[in-house]
Amino acid sequence: ETGVTQTPRHLVMGMTNKKSLKCEQHLGHNAMYWYKQSAKKPLELMFVYNFKEQTENNSVPSRFSPECPNSSHLFLHLHTLQPEDSALYLCASSQKLGGGGELFFGEGSRLTVL
Amino acid sequence: GQNIDQPTEMTATEGAIVQINCTYQTSGFNGLFWYQQHAGEAPTFLSYNVLDGLEEKGRFSSFLSRSKGYSYLLLKELQMKDSASYLCAVMEDSNYQLIWGAGTKLIIKP
Numbered sequence: 001e002t003g004v005t006q007t008p009r010h011l012v013m014g015m016t017n018k019k020s021l022k023c024e025q026h027l028g029h030n031a032m033y034w035y036k037q038s039a040k041k042p043l044e045l046m047f048v049y050n051f052k053e054q055t056e057n058n059s060v061p062s063r064f065s066p067e068c069p070n071s072s073h074l075f076l077h078l079h080t081l082q083p084e085d086s087a088l089y090l091c092a093s094s095q096k097l098g099g100g101g102e103l104f105f106g107e108g109s110r111l112t113v114l
Numbered sequence: 115g116q117n118i119d120q121p122t123e124m125t126a127t128e129g130a131i132v133q134i135n136c137t138y139q140t141s142g143f144n145g146l147f148w149y150q151q152h153a154g155e156a157p158t159f160l161s162y163n164v165l166d167g168l169e170e171k172g173r174f175s176s177f178l179s180r181s182k183g184y185s186y187l188l189l190k191e192l193q194m195k196d197s198a199s200y201l202c203a204v205m206e207d208s209n210y211q212l213i214w215g216a217g218t219k220l221i222i223k224p
Contacts, residue, residue, distance in 0.1 A: 004156070042118065042214040043201070056211065090156070097210055102147070105156035 003027045006091050006106035021109045023074040023091030031097045032074045037088040050097045081113045116140050118215035120202050125221045134187045134218045136202035144207035148187045152198045197222045
């Protein structure tokens with residue numbers, strides 16, 4: 001059983017669709033993150049949750065809506081996306097927020113918006 | 115502004131040594147991380163430096179100079195499986211967020 005699991009691994013959606021990405025961590029961590037990874041660009045932090053409470057929202061458009069029902073699960077709800085939103089979406093977790101703690105990443109959900 | 119610079123791509127030969135540099139300009143500093151990411155896979159943690167000097171871990175070593183805003187990752191006895199992207203990231207001390215470089219794609223040739 002891997003530490004951080006993301007589903008689906010691949011997703012193709014039209015601009016009018018609604019879909020969700022799911023992340024689950026089995027590490028007992030307290031902090032969870034959503035990152036966007038585009039080709040040849042730095043990882044972009046989207047959202048941070050600490051003990052289920054959202055602590056960061058880095059000016060992410062409202063067409064991305066996160067949900068953290070408990071400390072083990074994180075969702076990213078998607079609606080009316082744009083083609084430029086096509087990217088790899090990575091979920092990560094850490095034992096605590098900051099303090100030099102390493103991040104454990106999932107393998108990502110590859111999103112293509114047509 | 116905040117900036118992390120690292121080369122886009124490097125090529126090295128199997129069995130050789132390669133050094134991947136990372137320079138940073140951030141408003142705060144609470145440590146520097148190196149991650150490895152194979153194509154289509156999750157980034158995985160390699161090293162963390164918060165004090166100046168060299169940290170060695172098997173074939174991989176990471177160096178930090180805070181006064182110069184500079185770090186490098188040194189890979190020895192290169193193997194084909196070392197072909198991957200190497201990501202440099204700095205943790206700011208203000209909000210503990212990581213600022214990432216765009217990654218260095220390392221290609222190992224036989």
